[in-house]
Amino acid sequence: MDESMRNRATVIREFNRFYTHFIGLINKNILASPYSLAEARVLLEVDKAGQCTASELTSLLQIDPGYLSRILKRLIAEKLVIKSRSPADGRVQVLSLTGLGQATFSNLAEASTQQIGRILAELPLYQQQELIDLLGGVRKILAPAGEQAITIRTGQPGDLGYIAYRHCVLYHQEYSLEPAVFERYVLAGLLKYAEERQAGAIWVAQVNDKIAGFIGMVGLAEETAQLRWFLIEPQFRGLGMGRRLLQAAMDYARENKYKKVLLWTFQGLDTACHLYKSFGFTPTQQAGNDTWKKGLQEERWEITL
Structure with a gap:
């Protein structure tokens, strides 16, 4: 011990x-x-x-x-x-x-x-x-x-604020991202989603009614969607919830006839990238982002449906 x-x-x-x-x-x-x-x-x-x-x-x-x-x-x-x-x-x-x-x-x-x-x-x-x-x-x-009752539900009132809060807190704690800059980025995306609610969806994973993770899908164009706000709380990792959330989002993309799904992540999120790869995503672009953290390398991944 x-x-x-x-x-x-x-x-x-x-x-x-x-x-x-x-x-x-x-x-x-x-x-x-x-x-x-x-x-x-x-x-x-x-x-x-x-x-x-x-x-x-x-x-x-x-x-x-x-x-x-x-x-x-x-x-x-x-x-x-x-x-x-x-x-x-x-x-x-x-x-x-x-x-x-x-x-x-x-x-x-x-x-x-x-x-x-x-x-x-x-x-x-x-x-x-x-x-x-x-x-x-x-x-x-x-x-x-x-x-342990694990459920996946769609978004409900209050979820967007909680998603913003947990993203900003957790990414600062685990990856030392610049909190003010990253928080503005997360809030801007969630605000746009709230204003265009018809073009996307949110899914929330719960364990015995406690929020354990979430994921979002937003429409960018008629045939392209973006995966966003994917997070699993540390104490609930390893239970397969990430795969279930990603599956829910990909099912939504196919049901809504999107032909391509993209996402942005950054180097160091190895577990998430392994999951993306298992679903058929491949990296297509890399770009530096010193505004979030000096030396941080963002990656764009895509899948054609």
Whole structure:
């Protein structure tokens, strides 16, 4: 593990310590009840499932089978959980909550809701919403890959301003382009597109509703279109979104009977150029552009459809 990864891991560990102390999870019992956090989690999962097996709980909670067995022994002894034969397979025993178990879990759930409610009540409304949004973001980031919802949509109100903002910030951070000059260039192109909206389109890639990248296509002449504003946010690169966005733009060009598509890029954008080449684009022109950055070499690529 390199030093930067170790530092990031330390930040997460420090937050874990802060949060467990903040809501009292370090206490032996949870929410002033006679039950531990692990016991409360078992009640929660059995309640959600309705019926489940001990092995299913072991897998779901990632808990040691021996430890789970001791928890279940106590919950059964206190008549919160009951074992019975599965109606689908008499050889299998399933777990479910008793009436007392349901009431106990309901009390724990309400106590937890009240505890979180008291925490939120100390915050102004905008911070409450910010906290909820941030926690939702954490859950989406840590969700298994299959749960990451990747979508491509067409442009909607507000996208043009965001495209300009992210282009100017990211190209300055990653390639040290002169911000004032490059920003004017990006804004001028987007303004012209906004005024001639019928001659082009915008596509936006989203991951769990978060904007991850975008691309545009604008008509230059009756039979020629230009690919513009192609960007993938750093944290979402390598997921195939660039190819999907470029495919959407090229499909649009063919559907609208364009015979040629061109784009301008610059040396150093090797991943993007490799993608362009895979779609059939070839470089046709090179020109220096010292106004964006001293020594920068722009390249024009084209494809005939």
